[in-house]
Amino acid sequence: MPQPTPKIPTLGAIDCDVHVSVPSVGALMPYLDDYWADQFRMRGIDRLDFSLTAYPPNAPLSGRPDWRPKQGAPGTDREMLSRHLDRFGLRAAIAQCLHGSMALHTEDMAAAFCRAINDWMRAEWLDKEPRLFGAITVPMQSPELAAEEIERCAADQRFVQVLLPAATDMPLGRRWYWPIYKAAERHGLPIGIHAGGLFRHAPTATGWPSFIIEDYAAQSQLFDSQLLSLITEGVFTKFPDLKVVLLESGITWLPPFMWRTNKIWRGLRPDVPWVTQAPPDIVRERVRLTLQPFDAPEDPVKVRATLDHIGGDGMLLFSTDFPHWHFDGDDALPFGLPPEILPGLLSGNALATYPRLAAALQETVA
Amino acid sequence: MSQTVLEALGSQQQKVGIVDCDIHPNFRSPADLAPFMATRWQQHWREYGSHLRQGLSSTLAHPRMTPGVARADSWPPNGGPPGSDLEFMRTQHLDAYGIEHGMLMCLRPGGCDERNLDFGAALCRATNDWQVEAWVRKEPRLSAGITMPQEDAAAAVAEIERCAPDSAFRVINMPPRMLEPAGRRKYWPIYEAAVAAGLPIGIHISGVPGHPSTGAGWPSFYFQEHHANAQSMQAVVTSLIMEGVLEAFPTLRFVLIECGFAWAPSLGWRLDKLWHRMRNEVPQVKRPPSEYIRERFWYTTQPIEETEDPGHLREIIDWIGWDRLLFSTDYPHWDFDDPNYTFRIQLTEAERRGVFRDNARKVFGL
Numbered sequence: 001m002p003q004p005t006p007k008i009p010t011l012g013a014i015d016c017d018v019h020v021s022v023p024s025v026g027a028l029m030p031y032l033d034d035y036w037a038d039q040f041r042m043r044g045i046d047r048l049d050f051s052l053t054a055y056p057p058n059a060p061l062s063g064r065p066d067w068r069p070k071q072g073a074p075g076t077d078r079e080m081l082s083r084h085l086d087r088f089g090l091r092a093a094i095a096q097c098l099h100g101s102m103a104l105h106t107e108d109m110a111a112a113f114c115r116a117i118n119d120w121m122r123a124e125w126l127d128k129e130p131r132l133f134g135a136i137t138v139p140m141q142s143p144e145l146a147a148e149e150i151e152r153c154a155a156d157q158r159f160v161q162v163l164l165p166a167a168t169d170m171p172l173g174r175r176w177y178w179p180i181y182k183a184a185e186r187h188g189l190p191i192g193i194h195a196g197g198l199f200r201h202a203p204t205a206t207g208w209p210s211f212i213i214e215d216y217a218a219q220s221q222l223f224d225s226q227l228l229s230l231i232t233e234g235v236f237t238k239f240p241d242l243k244v245v246l247l248e249s250g251i252t253w254l255p256p257f258m259w260r261t262n263k264i265w266r267g268l269r270p271d272v273p274w275v276t277q278a279p280p281d282i283v284r285e286r287v288r289l290t291l292q293p294f295d296a297p298e299d300p301v302k303v304r305a306t307l308d309h310i311g312g313d314g315m316l317l318f319s320t321d322f323p324h325w326h327f328d329g330d331d332a333l334p335f336g337l338p339p340e341i342l343p344g345l346l347s348g349n350a351l352a353t354y355p356r357l358a359a360a361l362q363e364t365v366a
Numbered sequence: 367m368s369q370t371v372l373e374a375l376g377s378q379q380q381k382v383g384i385v386d387c388d389i390h391p392n393f394r395s396p397a398d399l400a401p402f403m404a405t406r407w408q409q410h411w412r413e414y415g416s417h418l419r420q421g422l423s424s425t426l427a428h429p430r431m432t433p434g435v436a437r438a439d440s441w442p443p444n445g446g447p448p449g450s451d452l453e454f455m456r457t458q459h460l461d462a463y464g465i466e467h468g469m470l471m472c473l474r475p476g477g478c479d480e481r482n483l484d485f486g487a488a489l490c491r492a493t494n495d496w497q498v499e500a501w502v503r504k505e506p507r508l509s510a511g512i513t514m515p516q517e518d519a520a521a522a523v524a525e526i527e528r529c530a531p532d533s534a535f536r537v538i539n540m541p542p543r544m545l546e547p548a549g550r551r552k553y554w555p556i557y558e559a560a561v562a563a564g565l566p567i568g569i570h571i572s573g574v575p576g577h578p579s580t581g582a583g584w585p586s587f588y589f590q591e592h593h594a595n596a597q598s599m600q601a602v603v604t605s606l607i608m609e610g611v612l613e614a615f616p617t618l619r620f621v622l623i624e625c626g627f628a629w630a631p632s633l634g635w636r637l638d639k640l641w642h643r644m645r646n647e648v649p650q651v652k653r654p655p656s657e658y659i660r661e662r663f664w665y666t667t668q669p670i671e672e673t674e675d676p677g678h679l680r681e682i683i684d685w686i687g688w689d690r691l692l693f694s695t696d697y698p699h700w701d702f703d704d705p706n707y708t709f710r711i712q713l714t715e716a717e718r719r720g721v722f723r724d725n726a727r728k729v730f731g732l
Contacts, residue, residue: 204601
């Protein structure tokens, strides 16, 4: 195994966004109960392709050329992920599994998929790579079943957050989804909202764009809408210990979001009387963003200005977004980041955000 | 912390004449438009009303916070709704603030949203003729925008060709929220007609296309609906670039109205990064997207971005370009910007002249 050299700038960092992929539905068969295993075989579901519209497996963004296994889709090779952790000197990483079953309409089948995916992640990844922690995949189709799945998985402390997609049926703040937040808060699990999703309706307010590049560009606007939904519906008030992590959301949209919502809040407070704190203050206290894709230009002045506009020192969590392709070589840290933010960015902020991760790493140290 | 420093700078009395790029005229009742409609369509309007892609035929689904979306003091003595009395508009607005020129943005009756295309075209025609007769001919300080039924490109082009020779019209109006993103080819005949007429396209927030007003789904509150205007405009800009409209029509200019502007640098950075990664998906885009944004888009100022640190606003405008901003008040709507208090930063004389007058003169050919 190649040893990390002490010069690696990310040595000891916590990578808050890496992806593992289910190679085929067949790989989940051992984790299904008899009824669902029978259903999957009988209906040929075990041979269906569950690729997501948001991430075509062969598109450049979906897999960096040197992070693509020789066989299978990006994110299916465990040894490659371990080599990634070695190369960047990473102390820990949080794995998200974005699976196509999130787009199903039937809540029971979706729940069966999620149970299988979470058990598969434990057996195939967490048991075999001790630096890896997981996000709980839940059936958004039914918040009650999602809460049950959180309860079932939470006993395993290696699950450190709950994963939700950015493109949903309804905005995530809606009370319909609150059972999920209740369960997550109870178990000290932040809600991680990740780019991509269901495509139940057009991903922009002006209809269906033609190109993948537009869908991906629209993700920042989706995060913007989801964040405001969580704020206006009062999720942060109702669940005072809940934290939200925006995964692969981009960074630079946040200051305009804070300015605009702050102004509108002043004008329209009676519309949402339970929101008693200014939106930027809520965001700085309760919301974190992963680093990649870092969408500021390679200009230290603009990078510094953007970080000043965001304010709040602890907002960013280091991520490589492995195996997605946002940077080349070892340049996981964007050009122009001020050195003084690195200790927090690389691990301190993540430890403060993920209590389960902090506890586990504390044990490792001791 | 976020609520402080609203009016630290106090009033900055305008010494230069002002061009107000967003004034909303209104009609008292359909009877005002009747003289400009065939009997058949007057009857249709009376019997069937508006037929839109939403559950309410004539009320927006997110009730606003003030009657008529208007300033409480803007209800005119003629008994009609705010914006329906020219004499009152002169006294309260044009004369009071030294508005040397005002651009009318006529949002009602919204023929562009009608599902019955012929009825929509009839409403647009009537709206255009009424704007000229009831406003521009009577008040030389005002100019109009051409409303057109954009979902029927042939009818839209016919309306542009009918109106454009009249110098009362200085812009062609489109809603950002249409059935399809603005770059899609069904709308290209409109752009061709705009180039032929030498008029910019003015995109003022509005539109009832049936798509949820955020990519995340339907919001619950007016707060969110109002905020989402900035996102829908980003989707419009993205589409116009990625579909190749700006390459195909190199002289076409776009004025984005009432959607904020602080998001523009961030959107450009994000699109540039994605373009470098996936430009083979959109070979029609020849240059980094931010270059098109810098050259082809203008923004009205209201509702002015209120950065927490006023100095940050200057940084944002420096990145966008001081030649891109067009002052607007949104009279008589509730979130009106008073020209004496719009900016919380000190503008140089050159910046002031550009933003408050000269940029608009240039883009609208006033």
